[in-house]
Amino acid sequence: MLELAILGILKDQELHGYELKKRLTETIGPLTSVSFGSLYPALARLEAAGAVKAVEAHTGTKPIPMTGSLGAEVAAFRARRGAVRGSRGKKVYGITGRGHELFAELLTASSHSPEDDRGFNLRLAFARYLPPDARLGLLERRRAQLVERLAKGRSSIRSSRDRLDNYARCLLEHRSEATERDISWLDQLIAAEFAASNSQKQKETT
Amino acid sequence: MLELAILGILKDQELHGYELKKRLTETIGPLTSVSFGSLYPALARLEAAGAVKAVEAHTGTKPIPMTGSLGAEVAAFRARRGAVRGSRGKKVYGITGRGHELFAELLTASSHSPEDDRGFNLRLAFARYLPPDARLGLLERRRAQLVERLAKGRSSIRSSRDRLDNYARCLLEHRSEATERDISWLDQLIAAEFAASNSQKQKETT
DNA sequence: CAGCCGTTATATCGGATCGATACGTCGGGA
DNA sequence: TCCCGACGTATCGATCCGATATAACGGCTG
Numbered sequence: 001m002l003e004l005a006i007l008g009i010l011k012d013q014e015l016h017g018y019e020l021k022k023r024l025t026e027t028i029g030p031l032t033s034v035s036f037g038s039l040y041p042a043l044a045r046l047e048a049a050g051a052v053k054a055v056e057a058h059t060g061t062k063p064i065p066m067t068g069s070l071g072a073e074v075a076a077f078r079a080r081r082g083a084v085r086g087s088r089g090k091k092v093y094g095i096t097g098r099g100h101e102l103f104a105e106l107l108t109a110s111s112h113s114p115e116d117d118r119g120f121n122l123r124l125a126f127a128r129y130l131p132p133d134a135r136l137g138l139l140e141r142r143r144a145q146l147v148e149r150l151a152k153g154r155s156s157i158r159s160s161r162d163r164l165d166n167y168a169r170c171l172l173e174h175r176s177e178a179t180e181r182d183i184s185w186l187d188q189l190i191a192a193e194f195a196a197s198n199s200q201k202q203k204e205t206t
Numbered sequence: 207m208l209e210l211a212i213l214g215i216l217k218d219q220e221l222h223g224y225e226l227k228k229r230l231t232e233t234i235g236p237l238t239s240v241s242f243g244s245l246y247p248a249l250a251r252l253e254a255a256g257a258v259k260a261v262e263a264h265t266g267t268k269p270i271p272m273t274g275s276l277g278a279e280v281a282a283f284r285a286r287r288g289a290v291r292g293s294r295g296k297k298v299y300g301i302t303g304r305g306h307e308l309f310a311e312l313l314t315a316s317s318h319s320p321e322d323d324r325g326f327n328l329r330l331a332f333a334r335y336l337p338p339d340a341r342l343g344l345l346e347r348r349r350a351q352l353v354e355r356l357a358k359g360r361s362s363i364r365s366s367r368d369r370l371d372n373y374a375r376c377l378l379e380h381r382s383e384a385t386e387r388d389i390s391w392l393d394q395l396i397a398a399e400f401a402a403s404n405s406q407k408q409k410e411t412t
Numbered sequence: 413c414a415g416c417c418g419t420t421a422t423a424t425c426g427g428a429t430c431g432a433t434a435c436g437t438c439g440g441g442a
Numbered sequence: 443t444c445c446c447g448a449c450g451t452a453t454c455g456a457t458c459c460g461a462t463a464t465a466a467c468g469g470c471t472g
Contacts, residue, residue, distance in 0.1 A: 001428085002428080002429085012369070016450080016451090017450075017451065017452095018449060018450050018451080019449095019450095026358075026362040026366070027374060029359075029377075029378070029381055030355055030358065030359070031323060031381075033322070033430085034429090034430095035429075035430050035431065035432095036430095036431095036450095036451080036452075036453095037429070037430055037431070037432085037452090037453080037454085038428070038429045038430065040451070040452060040453085041428080041429085041452095041453090042428085042429095089436085089437080089450070089451070090449095090450070090451085091450090091451075116239070117237060121377060124373055124377055125373060125374045125377055126373075126374075127373040128371045128372075128373055149236055152232075152236065153235075153236070156232040160232065163218070164233075165334045166334075167330055167331060167332075167333040167334055168233060168331045168332075170395065171235075171327060171330055171331055172235070174391055175235055175237075178384060178387070181384070181387075185380050189376065207457090208457085208458085222421075222422090223421075223422065223423095224419095224420060224421050224422080225420095225421095239459085240458090240459095241458075241459050241460065241461095242421095242422080242423075242424095242459095242460095243423090243424080243425085243458070243459055243460070243461085244457070244458045244459065246422070246423060246424085247423095247424090247457080247458085248457090248458095296420090296421070296422085297421090297422075
């Protein structure tokens with residue numbers, strides 16, 4: 001799951017871990033906080049799988065941990081800084097051909113099963129890489145899932161009305177309202193998909 | 207975190223694991239799905255800590271309905287291990303005095319730090335166990351957190367407008383709107399707290 | 413009534429993830 | 443100068459999740 005997000009970001013541009021994390025949290029939202037404790041192992045997995053590779057951060061410096069010539073190394077680093085702020089021990093990752101393949105696999109895979117919220121948000125963020133029909137299927141599956149969730153939430157409010165205090169009930173109601181709005185938001189997206197599809201057909205017939 | 211939820215549910219009534227899971231998902235919402243793979247270890251931890259204890263499930267005095275000698279062997283095996291179980295192997299858990307203490311600790315603890323969404327939802331669901339001032343503090347800290355999150359989200363939309371395609375931008379905007387609604391919802395809750403507090407004072411002065 | 417299936421129920425395993433922490437560089441302000 | 447905060451990589455232990463195993467039970471159908 002995290003692999004998909006990483007590959008999707010790296011498709012746009014090469015980045016190093018720290019910047020990648022910031023980009024991730026602002027793309028897939030701060031709700032799903034990605035920690036370094038999962039980001040770096042995920043990058044290592046991807047690199048082992050040949051999906052990404054670490055490229056030199058400009059100026060082919062080798063990561064030599066020599067302590068004897070530390071002064072010379074530092075001096076070299078300082079001499080080189082200026083173009084892209086501080087080219088020190090950064091490891092910049094780039095996506096490979098295998099990485100593009102893996103991205104397509106992950107984006108399509110298991111999009112036909114009850115996915116969780118994060119999975120949907122992630123897939124939607126990269127929906128431009130999906131063919132139009134898969135995009136529409138994604139949205140409609142999500143809609144059905146939310147409708148079911150809403151029904152369950154309402155029934156659980158109804159069934160346990162007397163067992164809940166004000167705070168818990170208020171929480172459940174707020175959540176149901178949020179789900180309702182999500183559904184109508186999805187309806188908008190679905191309508192937009194249909195509109196785009198129709199205008200596409202119009203263009204084709206002319 | 208999960209311990210807090212378990213203890214909060216068990217404060218109301220004794221339950222066995224399976225029912226506890228259902229109660230959890232309907233109380234703290236299906237968004238934060240609790241799996242058995244975390245529930246049972248958490249119950250084991252709580253039992254080891256003396257916060258909960260397995261009580262005898264009310265059995266219909268029909269402990270061995272199984273066929274042949276195999277059933278007897280299984281029953282004997284279970285008896286040898288000394289498990290507290292009913293006729294169908296249920297383990298009903300009840301909260302202890304230490305459990306009530308632990309619940310109070312967990313509910314109060316680290317409520318003064320930038321907690322995550324699940325932490326807040328959980329604490330709000332059990333807000334009735336908090337003193338009024340702590341309740342208000344919880345709500346206002348949450349509000350401040352959401353305001354900050356909204357500002358960050360908006361700025362990230364603004365800063366990366368050209369880098370995002372329609373889907374990603376739409377996602378971010380939808381999220382910002384949801385955060386706005388969460389904030390106004392919190393405002394309602396805070397106002398309700400003040401109203402309750404005032405009516406309480408009114409009662410005291412009369 | 414035999415066979416099958418869905419629900420109830422406990423439990424464990426491997427892998428993914430998180431939060432904290434360590435270690436180190438760098439620029440800026442007291 | 444010296445400390446603080448931002449940048450940057452990395453790892454550890456605990457926890458959490460999804461899948462899976464096991465098994466008794468109720469209901470339904472042929």
